[in-house]
Amino acid sequence: MDIDIINLSKKYGEKEVLRNFSIRISEGAVTSVMAPSGAGKTTLLKILAGLEKADEGSVTGMEGSRIGMVFQEDRLCENLNAIANIRLVCDSRVTVPQIEKELRRVGLEGSERQPVRELSGGMRRRTALVRALLSPYDILILDEPFKGLDEHKKNEVMSYTLKKSMGKTVILVTHDEKEAKFMGGKIIYMNDNNYRTN
Numbered sequence: 688m689d690i691d692i693i694n695l696s697k698k699y700g701e702k703e704v705l706r707n708f709s710i711r712i713s714e715g716a717v718t719s720v721m722a723p724s725g726a727g728k729t730t731l732l733k734i735l736a737g738l739e740k741a742d743e744g745s746v747t748g749m750e751g752s753r754i755g756m757v758f759q760e761d762r763l764c765e766n767l768n769a770i771a772n773i774r775l776v777c778d779s780r781v782t783v784p785q786i787e788k789e790l791r792r793v794g795l796e797g798s799e800r801q802p803v804r805e806l807s808g809g810m811r812r813r814t815a816l817v818r819a820l821l822s823p824y825d826i827l828i829l830d831e832p833f834k835g836l837d838e839h840k841k842n843e844v845m846s847y848t849l850k851k852s853m854g855k856t857v858i859l860v861t862h863d864e865k866e867a868k869f870m871g872g873k874i875i876y877m878n879d880n881n882y883r884t885n
């Protein structure tokens with residue numbers, strides 16, 4: 688089912704973050720949301736994930752769906768290693784060798800048994816991404832998941848993300864149009880409460 692976001696409005700105190708925001712997100716495809724800082728992207732994702740409540744408007748098409756998410760901040764358990772962080776969320780049938788294989792595919796071989804607090808920003812980001820991709824989800828919500836990666840690694844990780852999420856509904860927030868184009872699908876440009884799609 689497509690997701691219909693209709694006339695969503697949200698204020699924090701006097702600050703209007705979303706006003707009458709309406710878009711359709713196609714089932715089984717990537718939709719990228721692009722906007723400058725502070726335009727309300729994270730707020731939108733939080734409303735979709737049920738972590739914030741909109742003041743007005745509705746979201747349909749997500750009922751009963753399982754959500755996988757990469758948050759704006761990594762939200763990892765700092766003292767656990769990457770494997771243990773991933774095991775916390777994935778199906779118990781996923782084995783450690785399977786997790787190791789996935790971590791290798793994003794270039795984290797050799798670091799998978801270090802507490803994540805010792806990893807670089809980009810390594811932590813990839814850990815959070817693999818964790819979301821291995822969680823049982825129908826809809827994947829990604830808030831700047833490729834932040835902190837150099838161009839070469841970013842392309843590898845984006846290809847990996849596309850392969851792993853094939854056929855699933857993916858909502859990607861990014862500042863980088865190249866990322867949105869690489870991931871394909873619809874691009875939504877949000878700016879000062881004006882919205883347009885490609």
Ligand SMILES: Nc1ncnc2c1ncn2[C@@H]1O[C@H](COP(=O)(O)OP(=O)(O)OP(=O)(O)O)[C@@H](O)[C@H]1O
Pocket residue numbers: 699702704722723724725726727728729730731759
């Ligand atoms: N819990 C909150 N309480 C008050 N204001 C908030 C809260 N969350 C966000 N805001 C404000 O709402 C606006 C939109 O924030 P949001 O994080 O959604 O933007 P964003 O587009 O994701 O920005 P960025 O690209 O910098 O992450 C900002 O001005 C922010 O300061």
